[in-house]
Amino acid sequence: xxxxxxxxxxxxxxxxxxxxxxxxxxxxxxxxxxxxxxxxxxxxxxxxxxxxxxxxxxxxxxxxxxxxxxxxxxxxxxxxxxxxxxxxxxxxxxxxxxxxxxxxxxxxxxxxxxxxxxxxxxxxxxxxxxxxxxxxxxxxxxxxxxxxxxxxxxxxxxxxxxxxxxxxxxxxxxxxxxxxxxxxxxxxxxxxxxxxxxxxxxxxxxxxxxxxxxxxxxxxxxxxxxxxxxxxxxxxxxxxxxxxxxxxxxxxxxxxxxxxxxxxxxxxxxxxxxxxxxxxxx
Amino acid sequence: xxxxxxxxxxxxxxxxxxxxxxxxxxxxxxxxxxxxxxxxxxxxxxxxxxxxxxxxxxxxxxxxxxxxxxxxxxxxxxxxxxxxxxxxxxxxxxxxxxxxxxxxxxxxxxxxxxxxxxxxxxxxxxxxxxxxxxxxxxxxxxxxxxxxxxxxxxxxxxxxxxxxxxxxxxxxxxxxxxxxxxxxxxxxxxxxxxxxxxxxxxxxxxxxxxxxxxxxxxxxxxxxxxxxxxxxxxxxxxxxxxxxxxxxxxxxxxxxxxxxxxxxxxxxxxxxxxx
Numbered sequence: 208x209x210x211x212x213x214x215x216x217x218x219x220x221x222x223x224x225x226x227x228x229x230x231x232x233x234x235x236x237x238x239x240x241x242x243x244x245x246x247x248x249x250x251x252x253x254x255x256x257x258x259x260x261x262x263x264x265x266x267x268x269x270x271x272x273x274x275x276x277x278x279x280x281x282x283x284x285x286x287x288x289x290x291x292x293x294x295x296x297x298x299x300x301x302x303x304x305x306x307x308x309x310x311x312x313x314x315x316x317x318x319x320x321x322x323x324x325x326x327x328x329x330x331x332x333x334x335x336x337x338x339x340x341x342x343x344x345x346x347x348x349x350x351x352x353x354x355x356x357x358x359x360x361x362x363x364x365x366x367x368x369x370x371x372x373x374x375x376x377x378x379x380x381x382x383x384x385x386x387x388x389x390x391x392x393x394x395x396x397x398x399x400x401x402x403x404x405x406x407x408x409x410x411x412x413x414x415x416x417x418x419x420x421x422x423x424x425x426x427x428x429x430x431x432x433x434x435x436x437x438x439x440x441x442x443x444x445x446x447x448x449x450x451x452x453x454x455x456x457x458x459x460x461x462x463x464x465x466x467x468x469x470x471x472x473x474x475x476x477x478x479x480x481x482x483x484x485x486x487x488x489x
Numbered sequence: 490x491x492x493x494x495x496x497x498x499x500x501x502x503x504x505x506x507x508x509x510x511x512x513x514x515x516x517x518x519x520x521x522x523x524x525x526x527x528x529x530x531x532x533x534x535x536x537x538x539x540x541x542x543x544x545x546x547x548x549x550x551x552x553x554x555x556x557x558x559x560x561x562x563x564x565x566x567x568x569x570x571x572x573x574x575x576x577x578x579x580x581x582x583x584x585x586x587x588x589x590x591x592x593x594x595x596x597x598x599x600x601x602x603x604x605x606x607x608x609x610x611x612x613x614x615x616x617x618x619x620x621x622x623x624x625x626x627x628x629x630x631x632x633x634x635x636x637x638x639x640x641x642x643x644x645x646x647x648x649x650x651x652x653x654x655x656x657x658x659x660x661x662x663x664x665x666x667x668x669x670x671x672x673x674x675x676x677x678x679x680x681x682x683x684x685x686x687x688x689x690x691x692x693x694x695x696x697x698x699x700x701x702x703x704x705x706x707x708x709x710x711x712x713x714x715x716x717x718x719x720x721x722x723x724x725x726x727x728x729x730x731x732x733x734x735x736x737x738x739x740x741x742x743x744x745x746x747x748x749x750x751x752x753x754x755x756x757x758x759x760x761x762x763x764x
Contacts, residue, residue: 397578397644400538401651402567402595407602411591415582 282460283467291454291462298450299469301364302436305446309368309436310429313375318421320376321383328387328413337380344377353439364445371432371439378431382424383417390416419488426481430474437470490516490687491537491655496546498532498711506532507543508711514655517685519678521692521702521719525731529711530691534657537689538570539563551654568595571648571686573677575660577640579632579647586628588643589615592650611650618646622676638669642676649680656681656688662697670694674701695727 238244288295323329323337352373356366390413398412440448447466454463491514498507506529514520522530535541537548539555548555555566571592579588593611594602601607607615619625622642627635632643641661648656658677662670674690678701681688692698698705699719707715707730714729715722724736 391581393574393576393578394580396540397572397574397647398580398591398594400540400567400570400572401592401647402564403591403602404564404594404599406599407594410599410603411580411583411587411594415580418582 279460283464285461286465286468287459287461288465291450291459294450294453295447295462295466295469298440298447298466299473302433302440302446302448303473305364305367305371305436306429306433309371310375310425310432312368313372313428313432314379314425316372317376317379317383321380322387322409324380324384325387327390327392337384341377341381341384344373345381349374349435349439350442353442353444357443362443362445367436367439367444367446370444371435374435375428375432379424379428383421386417386420387413419485422488423481423485426484430477430481433477434470434474490514490551491689492547492549493533493537494547494549496533496536496548497544498529498536498541499544506711507536510546510708510711510713512706512713512716514687514689516654516687517681518704519681519688519690519702520704520706521690521698522706522708523692523695523698523730524708526693528708530708531659532711533708534572534659534689534691538567538572538657564595568651569654571651571653571656573641573644573648573656573658573661575663577637577644577664579640579643581633582631584629584631585619585624585635585643586615588632589619589646589650592647595651614650615646618649621680622646637665638673641665641669641673645673645676645680649684654687656686656690658688658690658692660691660693662692662694670697671700678702695722 236244238247320337320340323333324341326334329337349370353366353370356369360366360369394416395408395412398408403411436446437448437451440446440450441452443449447470451463451466454460454466491512493510493512496507496510496512497505499505508529510529510533522533524530532541536543537550537555539558543556546556550566550569553562553566555563558566580591583591587605590602590605590607590611593607593614597607597611616625616628619628622645624639624642624646627639627643632640635643644661656677661673661677665673674697677688677690680686690698690702699722702719705715705717705719705722706713707726709730715726727736728734
């Protein structure tokens with residue numbers, strides 16, 4: 208009775224205030240069509256279930272393997288540095304040499320390729336060529352390249368150095384090119400406007416803008432190359448990886464553990480140092 | 490000294506930025522180029538320096554056509570044109586000194602500049618200019634440590650150390666506060682007078698333009714619609730340049746010419762008097 212007697216605008220107001228709390232909102236779904244949305248989810252679930260089912264799990268083998276695994280882990284509990292120290296230290300030094308050499312060589316090749324792969328600097332043919340080199344380097348995993356280079360140059364660190372240098376190009380050139388493409392154009396233009404020559408323009412207008420990134424990436428790559436030097440050694444490309452491989456072949460898990468602990472230690476140390484330097488150059 | 494003949498610039502997007510501009514700037518003349526955003530002010534001075542390539546027309550500097558120039562000659566011509574930019578365009582990670590000396594790049598060889606071994610005369614000139622713009626103490630500071638006004642001063646020093654015949658100045662005060670804007674405009678005009686430099690100053694602050702320039706050119710839709718003295722910049726002219734608007738607020742401030750080296754408070758008092 209009261210409601211019908213109240214004035215129209217009052218009725219409108221009460222209507223609005225009472226309607227407001229009921230008005231819900233949820234974010235729009237990523238896929239609009241509900242059938243498609245739920246269908247995709249269901250399909251994914253079925254695929255996952257079938258894939259897991261297709262894995263051939265041999266429980267007997269796992270049971271037997273547990274014993275070996277325990278020995279492996281036990282070996283890690285008792286790392287043996289002394290037993291084959293000469294082999295370990297030689298492998299380590301070889302790895303460090305490989306790392307530094309390949310990083311230096313890789314950077315030296317990567318810088319010109321990185322400049323060539325930056326669309327705002329290079330003419331189209333140069334750009335395409337450099338991008339092609341980068342794509343080639345990125346599409347082959349280190350192990351595959353290492354196998355190829357071992358086949359060409361024989362066992363030993365030379366194949367390893369070349370492998371890591373080649374891998375460095377794909378990494379460093381690509382990221383460097385991207386950094387060059389995102390420079391502040393006006394700074395470069397201002398240097399150009401003074402009548403500078405092309406090399407001077409690179410040196411004053413471009414280089415200062417990319418230097419911190421270049422240093423950071425190079426240090427990061429030094430880390431990666433050290434870790435990879437252990438991996439490429441497994442296929443005969445020298446370094447600590449070769450020593451590690453031998454240790455595994457002889458079932459000397461204690462020596463293998465010592466090697467792995469050393470690798471972890473060196474990687475952590477270089478991580479710490481490079482982080483410190485990178486902070487300094489920003 | 491600088492003569493632009495029938496300049497046209499059409500961007501790849503189809504925008505006609507400059508549509509047949511004829512302009513002559515004499516030695517030592519300070520000219521303000523005013524006009525609404527998108528009128529082609531920036532494009533015009535960027536064409537003079539060939540940061541943009543004109544579609545057609547001629548630009549004559551000291552008897553040579555810049556439009557026809559190729560690499561080596563163009564670099565030589567650029568040395569005679571000092572540019573000052575809106576956002577300063579200093580190389581942020583280089584020191585103030587390196588930024589100033591970069592104005593000499595057109596004169597020194599690559600290895601000298603690479604090793605930062607500039608001729609002593611250049612270093613002297615750089616110190617002299619830094620002193621003049623009041624940045625003695627900042628020589629080894631990195632450019633990104635400076636304030637806006639200080640950066641623009643470095644930009645001015647970089648342009649002047651080129652020993653140019655003309656300054657091309659693109660919105661020098663657009664990113665600065667009113668006081669710093671005046672200081673910068675005063676510095677530019679003083680240095681022009683001292684060195685008998687011509688200048689084209691793009692500026693959208695009409696009052697500042699009237700205050701510091703001896704000649705005003707109004708650009709609208711890529712065409713010159715006004716060319717005359719700051720005193721004749723009446724509301725009807727402003728309407729022609731910018732479009733319809735009540736310009737009386739501008740008219741109340743009478744133009745002030747021949748600003749001498751009085752400090753900023755004096756000029757502000759002066760402005761207060763006028764209002």
